[in-house]
Amino acid sequence: MAVFSKQGLITELLDRTELIKASTHSFLRLSNEQLQQRPGPDKWCIAEIFGHLNITHDFYIRSILSRITLAPDVDHDSYRSGWLGDWVYQRIMPRPDGSVFKMKAVRAHCPGSEIEDGKEVLESFLRKCDAIDDILRHVSTKDLQRIRIPLSVSRLVSLRLGDCLRFLVAHAERHLLQAQRVSIVVIER
Numbered sequence: 691m692a693v694f695s696k697q698g699l700i701t702e703l704l705d706r707t708e709l710i711k712a713s714t715h716s717f718l719r720l721s722n723e724q725l726q727q728r729p730g731p732d733k734w735c736i737a738e739i740f741g742h743l744n745i746t747h748d749f750y751i752r753s754i755l756s757r758i759t760l761a762p763d764v765d766h767d768s769y770r771s772g773w774l775g776d777w778v779y780q781r782i783m784p785r786p787d788g789s790v791f792k793m794k795a796v797r798a799h800c801p802g803s804e805i806e807d808g809k810e811v812l813e814s815f816l817r818k819c820d821a822i823d824d825i826l827r828h829v830s831t832k833d834l835q836r837i838r839i840p841l842s843v844s845r846l847v848s849l850r851l852g853d854c855l856r857f858l859v860a861h862a863e864r865h866l867l868q869a870q871r872v873s874i875v876v877i878e879r
Contacts, residue, residue, distance in 0.1 A: 691770055691772065691773055691776060692770070692776060693768060693769070694768070694769045694770075694771070694852070695768060696767045696768060696769045696830065696834055697767055697830065699769055699834075699852060699855075700826050700829065700830055703826055703855055703856065703859050704826050706863065707819055707822055707859060707862075708823075710859070710863060710866055711820075714740075714815060714816055714819070717740075717812055717873065718809060718813075720736070720808075720873065720876070720877075722807065724736070724873075724876045725737045725809065725811075726805065729871075729872045729876065730875075735876075736808065736869045736876070737801075737808035738805065739865050739868055739869045740811045740812055740815045740865075741801025741805055743815055743865050744801075744811065744814050744815055746842060746858075746861065747815070747819075747822070747858065747862075748818070749842045750839065750842065750854060750858055751818060751821050751825070753839050753840060754825055754839055754851065754854065754855075757838075757839065758837065758851070761837050762833075763832065764833045766833075769834045769852045771850065771852060771853050772849065772850050772853055774847070774849060774853070775849045775850055775852070775853025775854075775857070776853070778853065779853065779856050779857055782861050782864055783860040783863070783864070784860075784864050784867050788867055790867070822858060825855070826855065829851065829855070832851065833851075834850060834851045834852030834855075835851075835852065836850075837851040838851070
């Protein structure tokens, strides 16, 4: 279990979210056809990757907002992650070489193949990143350890708010790398 300065963790996550948004903007230069071109059978196109992120971000943003609006302010500046949060974070976070621990998305988190406007999916993702920025700024006065957020795959299991925020950012970074790999294939065609 890692121990963080709460302000240090929030600042790091804000910085990483800004990088995610900046990198996402590069996909807006692609055509809708390129955004929807699959790199291979049973592989997600760029629009589907961001559609998946939109589904998961929607769930977590709603869950977090419903809990932090009622939570009292606290005065301490340290945060200790939980063992489950660390385990989930290690599985989802891309490794330094860009490789990832392979996992399959839960069916409920898979985007439909009927995405019509890839650019709108990207714009929606950018709005969700802005919402995460707002949440990160708001939670600086909240207890990141005591507020619990249920996992989207099982509402019986929950993460500490700090671990959930770490997961959200790492999850976006993971899929951003996936989208970058897909864009290389799509542009070369």
